Ligand code: HEM
Ligand SMILES: *[C@@H]1O[C@H](CO)[C@@H](O)[C@H](O)[C@H]1NC(C)=O
């Protein structure tokens with residue numbers, strides 16, 4: 001024999017290794033690596049891996065330690081990919097934002113929006129209609145400083161804050177209800193030029209209905225992934241659907257009234273309601289039906305529930321942090337004295353503003369899941385069209401690698417040289433073409449209300465042994481109660 005046994009083995013090894021290396025190189029070139037994935041069970045796939053955690057995102061973080069920053073999960077019938085890490089998340093939101101701009105087709109979303117989730121600003125897929133809806137909203141949700149719209153909003157927030165302070169002084173009503181009703185009134189005044197008596201029964205019912213729906217859309221359901229479980233939710237979904245119809249009635253009877261017919265298409269729109277009416281009446285392309293326009297209006301009025309729930313959580317953090325309250329008191333007293341806080345003072349009160357960011361960080365509300373609208377890839381790993389994408393911003397907000405003592409409430413982490421600084425990896429409002437439409441409203445309205453409250457009170461609670469739930473903004477109707485003690 002010419003070849004010894006050893007040489008044969010060696011040649012076989014070299015040939016095999018070369019074949020593998022070429023195959024690997026070709027796969028990489030075509031981006032054909034699939035995201036790794038844990039072993040799965042029949043039917044439920046990987047759903048069981050989510051158990052034992054407060055929020056699924058904590059499970060995502062621990063799985064990423066084992067499977068890498070981009071990994072696949074089969075959640076029931078739904079094929080998912082979880083994306084971790086600032087670089088990968090930016091790739092999905094920004095660089096390849098146009099590949100990942102759809103939203104999941106959960107049956108629950110369909111039912112909450114009259115059988116068609118495309119009616120929803122937040123759960124619809126991307127379309128030219130969605131682009132139009134977003135463009136139309138911008139002027140109202142992102143009012144530019146030193147414009148009339150900004151000064152009008154400033155006055156609305158200040159007058160709302162004065163009534164909040166007066167209402168909380170009596171110590172009788174639920175904080176969440178007071179805050180929700182005043183936030184709702186700020187929103188209806190700002191977007192619809194409509195002011196309400198915040199104690200009037202129809203208005204109170206409308207606010208409560210919104211709050212229940214907000215709670216509902218913020219819940220994760222196993223039935224989103226295992227549709228055969230939906231019958232168990234049928235009764236509840238019907239109930240919530242009934243609430244959406246009551247909101248429609250309220251909007252038509254008390255906000256729109258005769259405005260659709262009486263609006264002159266030639267006129268300049270004066271608020272968001274008129275912008276919508278003008279667009280619908282002018283029949284511009286892409287066409288927006290009056291029905292869809294009403295859904296968009298209802299969604300944006302509903303933003304008040306997000307702000308109100310957020311504020312209550314913020315107070316829940318503050319009641320446990322007397323030192324933070326003292327720092328806010330000192331900042332406001334030093335900078336403004338007895339002059340009332342207003343939203344123009346944001347840059348003058350960086351610590352107060354940082355408190356808001358710190359609460360947003362710790363709540364770590366998820367980025368609304370995306371869906372790949374085409375075959376694509378993240379970090380070189382292949383992602384198939386239709387895959388549901390979870391962007392792990394929980395990790396970006398809570399990772400000990402990114403934050404010093406991340407579990408602690410420390411507003412000063414957002415301050416450098418007496419100015420507010422947001423780290424690049426902090427993405428509580430998502431990013432790219434599906435980013436949050438309401439973040440400026442959150443910042444402005446909650447700053448105004450927090451400022452006014454801190455100027456007048458110290459926030460206490462009978463028992464501060466609670467923990468503030470993370471992973472969602474929504475609180476149940478009956479939740480924290482506080483003592484507002486005059487300073
Ligand atoms: C603290 C409160 C809030 C937080 C943490 C928050 C966060 C988010 C996040 C993470 C998204 C998904 C972004 C993405 O996919 O990249 C989102 C979407 C959205 N938010 Fe907010 N949000 C808040 C309040 C609000 C408010 C007050 C409004 C309305 C005025 C609002 C309106 C929207 C809309 C319309 C979308 C969907 C945008 C789209 O899909 O095109 N949000 N929000
Ligand atoms: C609310 O009640 C607490 C005690 O229950 C009291 O200390 C506080 O002064 C009250 N707040 C106001 C604004 O009256």
Ligand SMILES: *[C@@H]1O[C@H](CO)[C@@H](O)[C@H](O)[C@H]1NC(C)=O
Nearest residue numbers: 162165166338339340455456
């Ligand atoms: C809250 O404090 C401000 C500033 O000290 C003061 O002008 C305002 O009257 C107080 N609000 C109420 C309702 O007492």
Ligand SMILES: *[C@@H]1O[C@H](CO)[C@@H](O)[C@H](O)[C@H]1NC(C)=O
Nearest residue numbers: 102105125371372373374386
């Ligand atoms: C939304 O987009 C995804 C991905 O492109 C697609 O699979 C899904 O059918 C779309 N849903 C609707 C309701 O159009």
